[in-house]
Amino acid sequence: MDNDNHSCDNNCKEKKPAFKWDPLRFISKNPDEVLKKVDKRLDKLEKEYFKNTKEKENNLPNIFDIYGVSRRDFLKWSAFLTSTLMLPYIFKPRIARAANILTRTPFIWLDMADCMGNTEAFIRNANPTPAEIIINYVSVNYMESIMAPAGYQAEARRTETIKKDKGKYILVVEGAIPTGMDGKFLTIGAKGDTGIKIVKETAKNAGITIAIGNCAAYGGIPAASPNPTNAVGLSSVTNRSVINIPACPANPVNVVGTLVEYILTGKAPQLDNIGRPLWAYSGRLHDNCYRRGHFEAGEYVRHWGDAGAKKEYCLYMMGCKGPFTWNNCTTAEYNQDTSFPMRAGHGCIGCSEPVFWDRMTPFEKPNADAKIIIPGVEATADEFGVALLGAAGVGIAAHAIYTGIKKKNETKKSSSKKED
Amino acid sequence: MENKENINKYGEINLVHRMTVIKRIIHWTFFLAIINNIITGFYIAYPFLFFGKTPTQSDSLSTGIVNSGETNQAFIMTWMRDFHFIGAVLIDVIFIVWLYLAFFSWKEPLYKSFLPFGDKLEEAWKMIKHYFTLKDKPKTGRYQDPLNAFVFTIFHLLILLQMLTGFQMYVASFTGTSAVGAWWPWLMHFSTDWTLFIFGGLTGVTIAHLFIMWLIIIFIAYHIYIEVWRSVMWKEGDILIPFGGYKYIRNKSETQ
Numbered sequence A: 001m002d003n004d005n006h007s008c009d010n011n012c013k014e015k016k017p018a019f020k021w022d023p024l025r026f027i028s029k030n031p032d033e034v035l036k037k038v039d040k041r042l043d044k045l046e047k048e049y050f051k052n053t054k055e056k057e058n059n060l061p062n063i064f065d066i067y068g069v070s071r072r073d074f075l076k077w078s079a080f081l082t083s084t085l086m087l088p089y090i091f092k093p094r095i096a097r098a099a100n101i102l103t104r105t106p107f108i109w110l111d112m113a114d115c116m117g118n119t120e121a122f123i124r125n126a127n128p129t130p131a132e133i134i135i136n137y138v139s140v141n142y143m144e145s146i147m148a149p150a151g152y153q154a155e156a157r158r159t160e161t162i163k164k165d166k167g168k169y170i171l172v173v174e175g176a177i178p179t180g181m182d183g184k185f186l187t188i189g190a191k192g193d194t195g196i197k198i199v200k201e202t203a204k205n206a207g208i209t210i211a212i213g214n215c216a217a218y219g220g221i222p223a224a225s226p227n228p229t230n231a232v233g234l235s236s237v238t239n240r241s242v243i244n245i246p247a248c249p250a251n252p253v254n255v256v257g258t259l260v261e262y263i264l265t266g267k268a269p270q271l272d273n274i275g276r277p278l279w280a281y282s283g284r285l286h287d288n289c290y291r292r293g294h295f296e297a298g299e300y301v302r303h304w305g306d307a308g309a310k311k312e313y314c315l316y317m318m319g320c321k322g323p324f325t326w327n328n329c330t331t332a333e334y335n336q337d338t339s340f341p342m343r344a345g346h347g348c349i350g351c352s353e354p355v356f357w358d359r360m361t362p363f364e365k366p367n368a369d370a371k372i373i374i375p376g377v378e379a380t381a382d383e384f385g386v387a388l389l390g391a392a393g394v395g396i397a398a399h400a401i402y403t404g405i406k407k408k409n410e411t412k413k414s415s416s417k418k419e420d
Numbered sequence B: 001m002e003n004k005e006n007i008n009k010y011g012e013i014n015l016v017h018r019m020t021v022i023k024r025i026i027h028w029t030f031f032l033a034i035i036n037n038i039i040t041g042f043y044i045a046y047p048f049l050f051f052g053k054t055p056t057q058s059d060s061l062s063t064g065i066v067n068s069g070e071t072n073q074a075f076i077m078t079w080m081r082d083f084h085f086i087g088a089v090l091i092d093v094i095f096i097v098w099l100y101l102a103f104f105s106w107k108e109p110l111y112k113s114f115l116p117f118g119d120k121l122e123e124a125w126k127m128i129k130h131y132f133t134l135k136d137k138p139k140t141g142r143y144q145d146p147l148n149a150f151v152f153t154i155f156h157l158l159i160l161l162q163m164l165t166g167f168q169m170y171v172a173s174f175t176g177t178s179a180v181g182a183w184w185p186w187l188m189h190f191s192t193d194w195t196l197f198i199f200g201g202l203t204g205v206t207i208a209h210l211f212i213m214w215l216i217i218i219f220i221a222y223h224i225y226i227e228v229w230r231s232v233m234w235k236e237g238d239i240l241i242p243f244g245g246y247k248y249i250r251n252k253s254e255t256q
């Protein structure tokens, strides 16, 4: 709170914000009002989840001690998250408080038709950042991969949470939901309930519902053509509003950021037209890529491992789908905030876009080399275009020859007539 | 004496006005813009690096001539995209003017070649038959013949589609606002977001844009051939229309 006076340096009340869109506008147009509301909500939640001040203050340090994360690391991280969330610096202490509260918020993590890649991304980390640690320490009531109870007890945990923490718990769903055969392609748990039933039940009373990973958000790989199980994304089976955090796997920063914003405001962040938080998914990778200069200069990697690859040239010709993909990989970065595909030397595969398995393939060829979707045609746009042009050329030539011959015959006829 | 002989041989020759100055300017600007967009568009789809700097430097023909080989002097893709967008602006303006003139041109509005619709359809069919039998040449009239009018209209619809898919790709790099205000990306989203659903996402839109280019190239081939063919077969100077604005009208034809 030491930064409060930074917010209004020179008569900011008269000054209009420079951008039409800023992250917390939907709370209130007045910045002071936003702060007041956020503080009130944080106070209330802290009272609810912590018995006393001591417990509140020791909670995070205790957790971080186990992983050898210093207080300094945590402060750096909360500053990082504040800027990633596109919030002003004044929110930094509030983000730290929200992260603290997040570790006590009841939480259900469901796995549907998926590879558990998102789970893995969170829990299998050699050097977890505060993001991953906080997710692990969120008071997980139900998460198949890490919970102790099994069978009927596990189910009981879930139903109990749904009842007890109605409207409060966070629901994260990972994986697509098969809807074919009444959803029987996916049955889970001791009772053999279908995935679609479990998801519907759990989403009904959730405080906030998050679809994590491309499969949960848009169906992902299980829904790839021909989609035998009729798998769909979460938003297609529940009428609750769903926050999509797509990517394969989703970046932990984006999940924790969304959760933190929920703790701060009690609402979902502002979303784009396919349900993704704007603060994370409003930038196109191609526009924020550090190789963009090479793209503009016409410097491209032509083969894996060639001289261009060594110089980190643009991966456009190697099939990079950055021009078609919205995400914050290039700024928030993956794997303990160290890298992302283009930095590692492979093009983007567009995993945060709907239907990416069908639309972004072939992954390692330029988009123009993709097959066009016209029934009965198995060709790229150029192959088909050249074929059509060739056919047109043959037609034109045939017509020209036909005209020539016919005309010759007619002139012969008419001249022979004249002779008669 | 000589003149009369000519009339007997070629029929009476009259002039008919077909293209106003504005239309002729449009025709050739359109031509240049489309050729420009085909070349630059190809480059965007497949950067063929003819002028660009390649990883080994030595295989660039232009190094040391138009640029010193420094990255910042060889922004080849930037130039290609810039020229593509300049061409696109010309195409957009021309399309709108064309649409206006199709209805409100004082001299030769296109809609006159369409109305009454049923008759004109039959006339177009007669023209197609004439192309293949070389007989019964439809009479040259005051307005464009219906077959050409139909083909040109379809061509302009392709251009419109090219504009819409192009704007959808263009708006992709906007983040909700722009130098001239938020209305501009909003307008582009509003008018072109449906292409995402039709063609299957931005990748599909790009491929559609690429494919429509081929249809446009095919149109160009057809267009040039048929105008040359007419000039040769009809001897009415059709090829002169976009230059001088006039063609001849004869009351006699070899193929009647």
Ligand code: HEM
Pocket (backbone or CB within 6 Å): A323, A367, A368, B034, B037, B038, B040, B041, B042, B044, B045, B081, B084, B087, B088, B089, B091, B092, B162, B163, B165, B166, B167, B169, B170, B206, B207, B209, B210, B213, B216
């Ligand atoms: C006759 C007209 C045109 C032709 C033949 C043409 C052709 C092309 C081609 C072949 C591409 C490459 C597509 C790919 O990456 O696979 C392209 C890209 C593009 N075109 Fe066009 N185009 C035309 C008109 C337009 C118009 C009217 C616009 C309007 C804004 C436009 C905007 C774009 C944009 C934004 C791109 C993408 C550039 C990029 O990704 O950097 N084009 N065009």
Ligand code: SF4
Pocket (backbone or CB within 6 Å): A285, A286, A287, A289, A290, A291, A292, A293, A295, A313, A314, A315, A316, A320, A321, A322, A323, A342, A347, A348
């Ligand atoms: S590597 Fe990919 S995202 Fe980066 S500039 Fe090249 S095409 Fe764009």
